[in-house]
Amino acid sequence: MFDVLIIGGSYAGLSAALALGRARRSVLVLDGRRPRNRFTPHAHNLLLHDGDAPADLAARARQQVAAYPTVQLLEAQATTAAKLPDGSFEVATEAHGTFAASRLLLATGLRDELPPVPGFAECWGKSVIHCPFCHGYEVADLPTGIWNNGPEVEHQVKMLLNWSRQLTVFTNGPATFGPEVHALLDTHRIGLVQTPVAELLHTDGQLTALRLADDRTWPLPVLYARLPWQQASELPAQLGCEITEQVLIHTDASYRTTVPGVYAAGDCAVASPQLALAIAAGNLAGATLSRELIMGS
Numbered sequence: 259m260f261d262v263l264i265i266g267g268s269y270a271g272l273s274a275a276l277a278l279g280r281a282r283r284s285v286l287v288l289d290g291r292r293p294r295n296r297f298t299p300h301a302h303n304l305l306l307h308d309g310d311a312p313a314d315l316a317a318r319a320r321q322q323v324a325a326y327p328t329v330q331l332l333e334a335q336a337t338t339a340a341k342l343p344d345g346s347f348e349v350a351t352e353a354h355g356t357f358a359a360s361r362l363l364l365a366t367g368l369r370d371e372l373p374p375v376p377g378f379a380e381c382w383g384k385s386v387i388h389c390p391f392c393h394g395y396e397v398a399d400l401p402t403g404i405w406n407n408g409p410e411v412e413h414q415v416k417m418l419l420n421w422s423r424q425l426t427v428f429t430n431g432p433a434t435f436g437p438e439v440h441a442l443l444d445t446h447r448i449g450l451v452q453t454p455v456a457e458l459l460h461t462d463g464q465l466t467a468l469r470l471a472d473d474r475t476w477p478l479p480v481l482y483a484r485l486p487w488q489q490a491s492e493l494p495a496q497l498g499c500e501i502t503e504q505v506l507i508h509t510d511a512s513y514r515t516t517v518p519g520v521y522a523a524g525d526c527a528v529a530s531p532q533l534a535l536a537i538a539a540g541n542l543a544g545a546t547l548s549r550e551l552i553m554g555s
């Protein structure tokens with residue numbers, strides 16, 4: 259019986275494990291090794307590690323956390339989680355058996371839903387990017403595409419004008435925004451392409467052009483895409499955690515979910531996905547859990 263079983267051993271989960279290990283709590287971290295940023299060669303906007311490779315960050319984080327004798331790290335996919343009548347939790351894994359703990363921390367992240375357009379997956383995280391704070395500096399002032407439609411295009415265009423004034427919006431079908439967004443595009447001479455994109459042409463994930471459904475080719479080195487997401491794991495739903503309209507696990511300010519004894523931190527529970535925020539959330543969730551375990555609440 260562990261004090262805390264953490265499902266998801268990436269930025270949020272390992273940060274919580276560090277806080278709990280330093281509080282001498284027994285912790286098991288189960289991790290499937292599929293962090294959301296695994297597609298990108300460099301992590302940015304993370305003080306002390308700006309530009310580091312995500313795989314290096316993960317390896318160093320695991321090494322530091324594993325130094326605490328009460329913390330165990332296991333590369334394993336958790337398949338089911340259940341609350342038992344005595345209030346403890348049982349978690350089954352694909353290939354490593356079943357584990358029990360008095361509390362659960364979900365740090366399972368989100369899964370981005372990539373459109374089934376040839377070339378999109380290969381470019382994701384390299385030249386098709388989701389966030390200007392993470393990757394915008396490196397591609398500033400280049401001809402830049404925006405893969406989006408609907409009223410939120412207005413906010414995205416206003417933001418991205420800070421990084422490039424050579425913008426083109428690709429709506430993949432008729433534009434579904436109002437006249438004020440059309441006026442904004444006109445004011446800033448921003449192109450609007452409503453013809454669906456048929457393929458992303460690229461070299462090793464570096465975008466070179468978009469091929470449109472009418473067979474036109476549109477040269478382009480960088481594309482921002484705001485994609486829908488899902489919870490990366492079914493465990494929050496299995497446990498009965500409330501999921502918000504934004505498809506995030508609902509928590510209070512101390513990272514407690516709506517199921518007593520289950521906590522959530524990182525992307526799975528916040529709307530602004532950033533490494534620094536996931537690390538901070540894990541740290542605070544670890545502190546909350548430690549405090550509650552020490553006080554016996």
Ligand SMILES: Cc1cc2nc3c(=O)[nH]c(=O)nc-3n(C[C@H](O)[C@H](O)[C@H](O)COP(=O)(O)OP(=O)(O)OC[C@H]3O[C@@H](n4cnc5c(N)ncnc54)[C@H](O)[C@@H]3O)c2cc1C
Nearest residue numbers: 266268269270290292294295302336367383524525532533
């Ligand atoms: C392409 C891309 C690039 C990004 N670049 C940056 C950047 O440069 N800077 C920045 O600040 N942010 C960046 N982000 C955002 C950043 O990746 C996330 O904010 C961060 O990964 C969130 O950390 P997390 O620990 O909450 O979740 P994740 O890092 O997604 O980790 C979740 C972990 O849980 C595991 N898991 C899930 N379900 C189970 C299960 N059932 N059993 C066991 N393990 C499970 C997964 O395998 C994974 O290891 C980027 C995002 C994307 C999509």
